[in-house]
Amino acid sequence: MQNRHEALIQMHEQQLIMKNGKPCIDVIGFARCTGCFGCQAACPIGAIVISLDADGFYKPVINQQTCSECGMCQRRCPVIASQEQLLASAGNWKEPKAYAAWSKDDDVRLSSSSGGFFSELARQVIENEGAVAGCAWGENLTPEHLLAHTMPEVEKMRGSKYAPSRCGNIYQEVIAALSKHEGLLLFSGTPCQVAAMDAALSQEQRTRVLLVEFICHGVPSLSVFHRYIDELFSGDKVESYTFRDKSLGWQTVLAVSSHGKRHHVIASNDTFIKGFSIHHIYMMESCYQCPFAHLPRVADITMGDFWGCPEPLYDKRGVSVVLVNTEKGMKAIEAAKNRGLLELQTVSFAEAVAKNPRAITGDHALPQKRRSFLNGMIAGKSFAALQTAFFPSRSELLWSSFLNDDHKLLFLRNIIFSALRKFRGLFLPVHQ
Numbered sequence: 514m515q516n517r518h519e520a521l522i523q524m525h526e527q528q529l530i531m532k533n534g535k536p537c538i539d540v541i542g543f544a545r546c547t548g549c550f551g552c553q554a555a556c557p558i559g560a561i562v563i564s565l566d567a568d569g570f571y572k573p574v575i576n577q578q579t580c581s582e583c584g585m586c587q588r589r590c591p592v593i594a595s596q597e598q599l600l601a602s603a604g605n606w607k608e609p610k611a612y613a614a615w616s617k618d619d620d621v622r623l624s625s626s627s628g629g630f631f632s633e634l635a636r637q638v639i640e641n642e643g644a645v646a647g648c649a650w651g652e653n654l655t656p657e658h659l660l661a662h663t664m665p666e667v668e669k670m671r672g673s674k675y676a677p678s679r680c681g682n683i684y685q686e687v688i689a690a691l692s693k694h695e696g697l698l699l700f701s702g703t704p705c706q707v708a709a710m711d712a713a714l715s716q717e718q719r720t721r722v723l724l725v726e727f728i729c730h731g732v733p734s735l736s737v738f739h740r741y742i743d744e745l746f747s748g749d750k751v752e753s754y755t756f757r758d759k760s761l762g763w764q765t766v767l768a769v770s771s772h773g774k775r776h777h778v779i780a781s782n783d784t785f786i787k788g789f790s791i792h793h794i795y796m797m798e799s800c801y802q803c804p805f806a807h808l809p810r811v812a813d814i815t816m817g818d819f820w821g822c823p824e825p826l827y828d829k830r831g832v833s834v835v836l837v838n839t840e841k842g843m844k845a846i847e848a849a850k851n852r853g854l855l856e857l858q859t860v861s862f863a864e865a866v867a868k869n870p871r872a873i874t875g876d877h878a879l880p881q882k883r884r885s886f887l888n889g890m891i892a893g894k895s896f897a898a899l900q901t902a903f904f905p906s907r908s909e910l911l912w913s914s915f916l917n918d919d920h921k922l923l924f925l926r927n928i929i930f931s932a933l934r935k936f937r938g939l940f941l942p943v944h945q
């Protein structure tokens with residue numbers, strides 16, 4: 514990880530770039546853009562419009578006629594600002610305090626993706642004159658960020674939606690809400706959205722906003738998701754889509770159409786999930802080398818699924834892993850715990866991240882077939898045809914599982930040893 518000195522040099526270079534006053538997307542390029550909407554919110558003259566690109570990710574379009582090259586959007590782009598944030602967030606703990614957490618209310622726990630930690634934290638904020646920003650399903654199964662003032666509104670944010678969220682004006686709404694609410698405001702989302710919120714706040718405003726991110730695998734294309742469900746339901750309207758239904762254990766997908774057709778499968782058998790979370794074929798380009806997946810984290814609190822949860826705490830109703838990164842985060846979880854509905858059990862940091870590498874590193878290999886898959890989708894090919902053409906074949910899967918890190922080392926060691934043996938054999942006396 515970058516040290517403080519390197520970060521300072523990079524920050525200095527960025528300040529020089531900033532003097533050029535280009536829009537941030539021209540500085541970072543589309544491959545690193547996270548589609549967070551931060552620059553659209555920052556532009557004082559509305560020269561940026563963010564819309565869905567052909568691949569199904571949100572990207573900015575600059576109106577070159579009106580852009581005055583003031584460079585203000587660069588200050589709010591999390592990809593650029595993250596270096597500044599690295600310094601500003603120096604107070605964030607390098608080794609977070611780690612917990613296993615779950616809601617004691619089974620309705621909450623069973624309708625959440627993991628243990629329902631988010632809902633219990635949000636409840637504490639709402640009951641103390643605060644408000645909560647997070648992602649809910651919008652029209653046509655399109656995730657979007659909203660600001661909730663009541664618990665029924667928070668309930669709409671419950672559950673992971675595996676597609677990019679349209680953040681729209683959420684950053685401005687949170688800042689405006691600061692003057693209307695006495696209590697803390699909670700902003701939740703992907704680490705890049707949280708970093709964009711952080712970059713939009715003054716130091717004083719930051720003391721009143723609790724930043725809550727989740728450990729983020731990456732986001733898949735919204736257009737691929739829509740193509741998949743259109744085919745699955747033959748164009749029927751889909752009434753509900755739950756990526757983590759718990760009626761049959763922790764991990765099934767349940768979707769129901771307006772005509773009552775149901776898609777209910779174990780997550781690892783759901784083709785869309787496989788392509789996203791196992792084969793990594795159609796994620797946003799910036800997710801393959803995520804600059805936010807490292808310590809110290811920008812958020813006050815990082816939450817996730819407790820994969821690898823130690824046996825006495827494991828429960829198929831779901832367990833959240835919680836990393837507390839700041840004093841403010843610690844006060845917030847203690848207050849939520851004191852309400853009586855949140856269970857918190859201390860675990861070691863090593864246990865918390867053992868099966869969840871994205872808590873500390875952001876690298877996934879970018880599959881060669883990604884571009885061909887997305888081009889095929891743009892050309893109108895069906896999801897089923899794209900799956901046949903571009904998902905790894907059975908032999909490729911066998912080969913790559915054989916060549917996982919442990920096997921690879923063994924494999925290389927055997928090749929070297931057998932080569933050495935042959936080499937030595939050349940010089941040994943031949944006994945007849």
Ligand SMILES: Cc1cc2nc3c(=O)[nH]c(=O)nc-3n(C[C@H](O)[C@H](O)[C@H](O)COP(=O)(O)OP(=O)(O)OC[C@H]3O[C@@H](n4cnc5c(N)ncnc54)[C@H](O)[C@@H]3O)c2cc1C
Nearest residue numbers: 625626627628629630631647648671672674701730817818
């Ligand atoms: C795209 C994606 C990838 C994820 N990858 C991982 C991972 O690799 N490892 C891991 O441990 N956990 C991951 N999670 C988080 C995990 O699935 C749970 O959301 C988290 O454990 C919180 O669960 P909960 O039970 O406390 O609350 P829940 O009620 O399930 O959490 C809902 C929270 O997620 C937010 N949210 C939901 N969908 C989106 C979205 N599309 N964009 C922005 N915010 C959203 C809501 O605003 C709310 O804050 C991912 C979630 C998403 C959406």
Ligand code: SF4
Nearest residue numbers: 556580581583584586
């Ligand atoms: S006017 Fe300024 S803030 Fe707006 S796009 Fe141009 S450089 Fe960015």
Ligand code: SF4
Nearest residue numbers: 546547549551552590
């Ligand atoms: S990362 Fe966010 S702020 Fe930066 S260019 Fe992309 S949308 Fe704009």
Ligand code: SF4
Nearest residue numbers: 704705729731800803
């Ligand atoms: S993996 Fe990184 S870049 Fe991608 S959505 Fe998550 S936080 Fe943003």
